[in-house]
Amino acid sequence: MFVHETTVRVRYGETDRMGYAYYGDYAEFFEVGRVEALRSLGFPYKRIEDEGVMLPVHELTVRYHQPALYDDLLTIRTRIIAMPTVRIVFAYELLNEAGVLLTEASTTLVFVDRATMRPCRAPAALVEALRRSFAR
Amino acid sequence: MFVHETTVRVRYGETDRMGYAYYGDYAEFFEVGRVEALRSLGFPYKRIEDEGVMLPVHELTVRYHQPALYDDLLTIRTRIIAMPTVRIVFAYELLNEAGVLLTEASTTLVFVDRATMRPCRAPAALVEALRRSFAR
Amino acid sequence: MFVHETTVRVRYGETDRMGYAYYGDYAEFFEVGRVEALRSLGFPYKRIEDEGVMLPVHELTVRYHQPALYDDLLTIRTRIIAMPTVRIVFAYELLNEAGVLLTEASTTLVFVDRATMRPCRAPAALVEALRRSFAR
Amino acid sequence: MFVHETTVRVRYGETDRMGYAYYGDYAEFFEVGRVEALRSLGFPYKRIEDEGVMLPVHELTVRYHQPALYDDLLTIRTRIIAMPTVRIVFAYELLNEAGVLLTEASTTLVFVDRATMRPCRAPAALVEALRRSFAR
Numbered sequence: 251m252f253v254h255e256t257t258v259r260v261r262y263g264e265t266d267r268m269g270y271a272y273y274g275d276y277a278e279f280f281e282v283g284r285v286e287a288l289r290s291l292g293f294p295y296k297r298i299e300d301e302g303v304m305l306p307v308h309e310l311t312v313r314y315h316q317p318a319l320y321d322d323l324l325t326i327r328t329r330i331i332a333m334p335t336v337r338i339v340f341a342y343e344l345l346n347e348a349g350v351l352l353t354e355a356s357t358t359l360v361f362v363d364r365a366t367m368r369p370c371r372a373p374a375a376l377v378e379a380l381r382r383s384f385a386r
Numbered sequence: 387m388f389v390h391e392t393t394v395r396v397r398y399g400e401t402d403r404m405g406y407a408y409y410g411d412y413a414e415f416f417e418v419g420r421v422e423a424l425r426s427l428g429f430p431y432k433r434i435e436d437e438g439v440m441l442p443v444h445e446l447t448v449r450y451h452q453p454a455l456y457d458d459l460l461t462i463r464t465r466i467i468a469m470p471t472v473r474i475v476f477a478y479e480l481l482n483e484a485g486v487l488l489t490e491a492s493t494t495l496v497f498v499d500r501a502t503m504r505p506c507r508a509p510a511a512l513v514e515a516l517r518r519s520f521a522r
Numbered sequence: 523m524f525v526h527e528t529t530v531r532v533r534y535g536e537t538d539r540m541g542y543a544y545y546g547d548y549a550e551f552f553e554v555g556r557v558e559a560l561r562s563l564g565f566p567y568k569r570i571e572d573e574g575v576m577l578p579v580h581e582l583t584v585r586y587h588q589p590a591l592y593d594d595l596l597t598i599r600t601r602i603i604a605m606p607t608v609r610i611v612f613a614y615e616l617l618n619e620a621g622v623l624l625t626e627a628s629t630t631l632v633f634v635d636r637a638t639m640r641p642c643r644a645p646a647a648l649v650e651a652l653r654r655s656f657a658r
Numbered sequence: 659m660f661v662h663e664t665t666v667r668v669r670y671g672e673t674d675r676m677g678y679a680y681y682g683d684y685a686e687f688f689e690v691g692r693v694e695a696l697r698s699l700g701f702p703y704k705r706i707e708d709e710g711v712m713l714p715v716h717e718l719t720v721r722y723h724q725p726a727l728y729d730d731l732l733t734i735r736t737r738i739i740a741m742p743t744v745r746i747v748f749a750y751e752l753l754n755e756a757g758v759l760l761t762e763a764s765t766t767l768v769f770v771d772r773a774t775m776r777p778c779r780a781p782a783a784l785v786e787a788l789r790r791s792f793a794r
Contacts, residue, residue, distance in 0.1 A: 456675050586714065
């Protein structure tokens with residue numbers, strides 16, 4: 251299993267009339283989590299895409315236990331539990347500064363070859379980097 | 387069961403670098419779906435909130451089958467399948483102008499009394515309006 | 523001068539902690555205004571782009587007189603005052619249902635040839651459609 | 659004059675079909691700039707608001723010279739040039755990692771007493787902190 255942590259601060263523009271982070275804006279928090287997780291593995295998402303592979307999101311599941319509030323500095327804990335195939339699953343936990351678990355989520359993304367627009371296998375180098383990480 | 391349909395057009399600001407509607411922006415499409423569904427029942431969401439009841443989202447699940455594209459005029463089909471208790475579940479289907487099913491989703495929202503910030507039962511008048519609708 | 527009106531309803535996701543529409547989300551309202559204005563002239567923005575011309579925004583100016591609130595049904599009045607050259611200027615007024623002027627804004631967009639990524643002249647057919655409109 | 663710098667990375671959800679950061683999403687970048695500038699002065703915006711003063715944006719002007727692109731790590735340089743009265747003006751410059759000036763902007767915000775919803779003077783302690791900063 252690969253685990254990575256990064257932080258994101260809730261912006262005013264991400265709050266809603268209740269003073270909570272709007273439920274749709276969490277998608278960007280999860281995006282930050284997985285992009286920084288991939289970067290830490292040596293695979294900036296931008297490079298994956300520049301090499302002709304896209305990673306559209308196929309499934310999203312979120313459970314909002316407690317609201318994230320304006321100016322909260324959230325910790326995003328991102329996990330890759332299984333080796334990617336044509337799919338890669340990321341699991342997320344959001345915690346506030348007091349360490350309270352606010353949100354649990356997961357996303358399934360599909361590797362798509364931009365030339366053919368067909369699903370394709372995960373880049374071999376990414377699989378290899380994860381294999382090394384899992385072996386640790 | 388209660389079914390309601392409305393439309394929403396994908397804005398440029400909702401597209402991403404792939405030319406797809408960004409996966410997080412669908413949350414606003416579902417919001418439009420349930421808000422217009424409630425309005426058609428005589429319960430503008432704003433009024434529910436002005437009467438002291440909030441409806442934060444507790445769970446979100448989305449399956450993205452095909453991407454929604456820039457300027458697509460999407461039909462949002464919103465269903466309420468079960469009578470609300472302290473929770474209300476909405477199921478959504480997004481279809482493009484060709485009638486292709488792009489996305490399926492559901493959200494679970496919790497009725498919260500703003501005075502106590504505790505879960506509370508759905509407003510009786512909303513339950514009654516749904517009961518009449520289900521009986522049809 | 524060409525004038526066009528359309529409407530947009532303020533979504534919950536567009537409100538902020540003050541209960542106002544977030545100042546950055548107005549950009550999408552103005553986008554809706556100019557896109558529908560162009561569509562009414564027979565030039566869906568998508569088609570302009572599909573024909574190889576992009577229209578990035580070069581300047582934006584907004585004066586927020588009164589806040590737009592959750593669920594407000596806003597009228598967007600969009601004006602094209604001068605014939606487009608390599609630039610096109612749109613002026614906007616946002617009004618609420620009571621007819622109160624909430625916001626005034628303008629955007630300057632530049633026609634860019636996607637093949638060369640250089641500024642280019644407005645499509646002749648668009649200029650012609652505007653000329654006919656101005657002559658009315 | 660008070661100058662502050664912070665950074666923000668362009669998210670995928672902030673890009674559009676051109677691959678540029680959407681023109682409306684810059685508003686959040688400027689928000690990050692001024693919020694972090696105020697925090698560095700000892701005035702987290704959240705605290706200002708919790709003490710009963712709101713700061714809605716009254717004017718926004720942006721000039722987009724070059725597009726910010728996906729994954730760009732932007733420097734936001736925020737300046738307060740004049741002492742705040744009932745208004746405070748922030749000027750912004752966005753630069754990419756190569757130091758290229760992408761965007762110039764300014765926002766005028768108004769101090770509003772939440773109890774009366776009337777404009778009010780800037781908190782004395784903030785004025786004093788800026789006075790010390792200007793004197794340096």
